Amino acid sequence: MKNIKQKFIGILTCCLISSTVWSQHQIDNTKIVKVLSFNILHGKTMKGDFNLDIIAKVIIDANPDFVALQEVDYKTNRAKKYDLVTELGWRTKMAPIYGRAMYYDGGEYGEGVLSKHTFLSTRNVSLPYIPGDEPRAALEITTVLPSKDTISFIGTHLDHLKLETNKIMQAKEINKVFSSNKYPTILAGDLNAEPNSNTMNILESFWTVSYDKNNPQPTFSSENPTKKIDYVLFYPKHRWKVLKRETICDAIASDHCAYLVTLQLLD
Secondary structure, three states: OHHHHHHHHHHHHHHHHHHHHHHHHOOOHHHEEEEEEEEOHHHEOOOOOEOHHHHHHHHHHHOOOEEEEEEEEEOOOOOOOOEHHHHHHHHHOOEEEEEEEEEEOOEEEEEEEEEOOOEEEEEEEEEOOOOOOOOEEEEEEEEEOOOOOEEEEEEEEOOOOOOOHHHHHHHHHHHHHHOOOOOOEEEEEEOOOOOOOHHHHHHHOOOEEOOOOOOOOOOEOOOOOOEOOEEEEEEOHHHEEEEEEEEEOOOOOOOEOEEEEEEEEOO
């Protein structure tokens, strides 16, 4: 009888140890964050028409928690006086916010963010540029995840010129402004810079990139992607883990592939 009890206790102990080890490897779904960066070409599809439903479908199918939208028009003539980020928020059932980079074509042009979660706070940061060139901005939201963790999410679009002067100034400003963030932060957007460029080296002095440096999935153009210029980065390094990365290349919705990254917020 004693031997039977000892065997039972031994089996029970093994089961408890196995259960503990298994539970430690479980992922807390409330801490999973799916982030999409998507340059939407001011709402114009590659067919040359204006069809927000095609753009919205890319977002809906990706099912992200946060979206950084670039080339977002606000009531411009070319966008038929639509507020693009609000229209996409309505179509995707996400909370929208817009940040102006400049006045343009009877309206405005800048950044958009879509979120599954409400905003604690928001701010739109103007980025430096050479007078006469195109202004740029970084739009930030701070929100609370289902896990009750507070995080910040930033969407931006750096200068498109081949000469890196503006991009370098903008990267330095982003590092300067957001390095004082008190919450774990994600930065996403069309950075118009390829891996190992001066611009990316400056950003990577502070931020951690999500892409695989041995296989940097190209994001431009959507029809024949050959360059990586769209990114998701995060800070601090020890608070985030990359679970999955994916490029979504819809050759009609935009000239850019959307870039989807799944992150886990670590304790």
